Amino acid sequence: MTNRIDNTFSVLKEKNRKALITFVTVGDPSIEDTHKIMNLLVDAGVDIIELGIPFSDPIADGTTIQSASQRALANGTTLKSILSLVTRFRKNNKHTPIVLMGYYNPVFRHGIESFCSDATNAGVDGLIIVDLPPEEDSLLRTIANKDDLHLVRLVTPTTDEERLSIILDGATGFLYYVSINGITGMQVIDEKTIEERINFLRQKTDLPIAVGFGIKSSEDVRMIQKYADAAVVGSALVKKIEEIGEFHKEGELFNFVRDLSETHVP
């Protein structure tokens, strides 16, 4: 079976569509709510789901995701409970790609080999480990790739050409362009810079390019999708989840996500 991430991007390309990726912190407000939210996201038109593994010391995250992580940990969310959530989700959904996003220590502590095989068996398709640069990821990458998991590499505004070639060497799945210098949920993004950077990246790679950090509204998503293959909405969604606290179909959260989705162009 081909990896669901590859599959999704190639199907979208055929339809000449761009992807919407959404990030939620697992276990905020509870694991069961995350399950409901995942189904809601798919119904609202989300193409790829990023599941945040909560970590006690999230150095790349702003206050929104920090607080969500703390709530999730206080609820007893663990890597095991996250993987079992994915297993349950997969019973009724065989096609939506799932990417686990988080920090290295929980993965390291779980044991890299058993983590990769457990994740694959649960139905995970990719990993983003924010504090694991290419220089340190060869162990995880080798084992992940053997298990048909993509280890997604990140590119930032500080990446120069020399660095980019290191990042692209061994990159699979898609490339995640971090749109701003900073932490999640911060400043406004600048369209001209995005255009320039994406064009630059296109010259160097055929991988699909996703853009994340600082994308808050359907306008932002549309703008990103003009240039990139996918837009990632994280903090804005996590904030909505915190505010709304109720996740039934056709409710406020559903409407928020449906507006972000390209399938729903008004």
Added chain:
Amino acid sequence: MTISDTYHHQPDENGHFGEFGGRYIPETLMPLVLDLNKHYRKLKDDKEFNRLISYYSQHYIGRPSPLYFAERLTNHFDGAKLYFKRDELNHTGAHKINNALGQVLLAKHMGKTRIIAETGAGQHGVATATICALLDLPCFIYMGESDMERQSPNVFRMKLLGAEVIPVSHGSKTLKDAMNEAMRDWVTNVENTYYVIGTVAGPHPFPEMVRDFQKIIGIEVKEQILAAENKLPDAMVAAIGGGSNAIGLFYDFLNDTSVKLYGVEAGGKGINTDEHAASLSGGEPGVLHGSHSYLLQDDDGQIADAYSISAGLDYPGIGPEHAYLQSIGRVNYVAISDEEALSAFQLCCRLEGIIPALEPSHALAYVSQLAPSMKQDEIIVMNMCGRGDKDIFNVAKHLGFEI
């Protein structure tokens, strides 16, 4: 390469001390850290840079610090001869300023215009604020709210020195959270900001660089002990939080394998309880704040809160070089409880007229166990890495005094 000189061939070019160390940081920071590494390589053997360091070390910090024969404690322990390396006599009262001087000079050389740092007890914050005042650079210190309460005199010191102290209200509101917040600042202000890490932790080259700025301690000791005793010490003892004063004392002696080295971690209320800060004695390997080392953590890889009576030791990690030195058996790591440290603190005040910081009080408590087991012609050197003025309120509280 023989075994004995491998000690001075660490880390490798990617910052690995054996399996430990490395660079585990967000991609946004990678270009900066690589650039920092390049600048540091160029500067570390630069004549003018080293002239500036030794000029300020001598005339501003007051180096070399004395090596003092602690005669009354020696008689009291009735065993080995005890010497204190008096790094508490440095300007600002601890070894921290050796590192702050080196890094802020480096930042200035790199053209950085804004300095940030984290602090726990406040000693590293005060040292950084001091050098920033000296070298005219704006300085922002991240400090956990709990630590700000525990160490209010140091908060005021930093303010007097012109630094802005930024309270950190996330997580446990202590040192690790201050470090998280400093890293977030750095990721956000990549162009103009230099992050002065206070101990031998963080991504490469920090553990190596901080060690290099602290190794002057051991270099001086070697010269001083040879002058005083005409031989090397038999044992050396230093307290360990992140591990900068210990590596500073040990480094020049790593190849002298006749010298036994002891790193003393904070055992808090006991390493079998949840309340301690002994990452090596009571932790597991893991990755935090940019490097692979030993950490206090739960089974799911979440970082645990460290605890110690000493705010300077309650960090849940430890420098990667210490993890390496433990793995090869070159340094012995032991733990001392709050109680034992408090007794040593009082003993040192009464017998030597030196009020030690709570950090070296842990080292002295271990000396009190070690010295009696050694012969009278054997020598122990202990790093008196900080003075205790900052701790008197805390100690008074624990001893039941109101001041």
